[in-house]
Amino acid sequence: MHASMLQRSTRSLPLTEDGERFLASVTDGVEAIQSAIADVTRQSGKPAGVLKLSMTLTFGLDYVLPLLPAFMQRYPAVVPDLSFENRQVDLIGEGFDAAIGGGMELTQGVVARQLAPLHVIAVASPGYLHERQPPQRPDDLAALDNIAMRSAHSGRVRV
Template sequence: METLANLESFVRSAETGSFSAAARRLALTPAAVSRNVALLERNLGVRLFQRSTRKLTLTEAGERFLVEIGGNLDALQAAIASVSTDRGEPAGVLKVSMAPTFGITYVMPLLPAFLARYPLIRPDWHFENRQVDLIAEGYDAALGGDFDLAPGVVSRALAPVHLVAVASPAYMAGRVPPADPGDLADLDGIVMRSSRTGRVRHRTMRNSAGGEMPARLRETIMVNDPAAMREAAILGLGVALLSVSDVLSSVERGELARLLPRWYADTGAISIYYATRALLPAKTRVFVDFVVKAFERERLAKRFAGSME
């Protein structure tokens, strides 16, 4: 009988078209995946893939074999995961992606309590301002906003992402406070240039009465990271539109003051993303539940809301 490792290596290589991509999903080396597939081919006595330097292509026999075992493999993995979960504690490497400022401020402080409860889990956390491919890159979960939902990935909203206008008290000293978002154009703007498109994105702000108005900041200073925008605003260099989660502590300390307190830009939600499966690995399930409960306990959805009414 073939080993589960050989069958997994074949199925994931067929799904991704690459030994390297399959290796990332399986937490193996590309050489190990290639070796497992080669062993499977030898034992079956048929070639399952046509190999080239650029990609893998299933042979006719490989296509038939994939159809035959694909669903059965998922059921077998679920059964093994279920037995493992019942037998012991959640364990293993937990690979998670999250935005640096948000992750360090709100998720990292959860780690001591999480590890105290689940000591066999080993965090492998990546702080990065990009949308990762959970399945292809082998992530167990990701936290962020505005992800494109790829097939096989689900999201669970945690809190709103509302952008608000902030500036330091020193910068606003002697200046006329803006009466509406249109007045922001009269002030120095600290804006973010997209690393992906190279463009500066301007927002439309709204208020609780349903009014909307463009907020076109002057492009005085351009950076590519929200933390840098916040620090530039604290230094008194101008006005920035930043998420409440990024500036909440700075506003509470008096380093920044909120302008236009009844106006905000709604850009979606901070969500936790993970692969949809009939049975999540225990390490992923407990992490998702832990984060969701922490957000509820700290009332972060309400604290991150942009409307002050």
């Protein structure tokens, strides 16, 4: 048996009774947070249920799938539901627990942390660069015509 802290719907993530109790107990700082986590762990046991994740195929193949057997052995009651797409997802609207990707536009209340640097490589044909000064630094790309990085989700140019 496990305690849910949030009740997911298509539009919100309200706290459950366990979540409300947890929130009330963490108002006194780090010691209270550690005590609350220990309390929830004792009451709920080990993690269980479906863990719905979104990530790009390359990241999933290179980093997540190799770790999956050890994860599943450690947490046998967790059922991974992996989605390999190169797009920004609506975590709440699409029912994802987490997403791994770069350049995401975060909605209020979504927590993010850096996992690894993303290396972007800009390439151009010799014909395009023929009468242009080749860039030496990433900032030099701004001087070139029609070079932009757009959000796959909104289509807006990223700054």
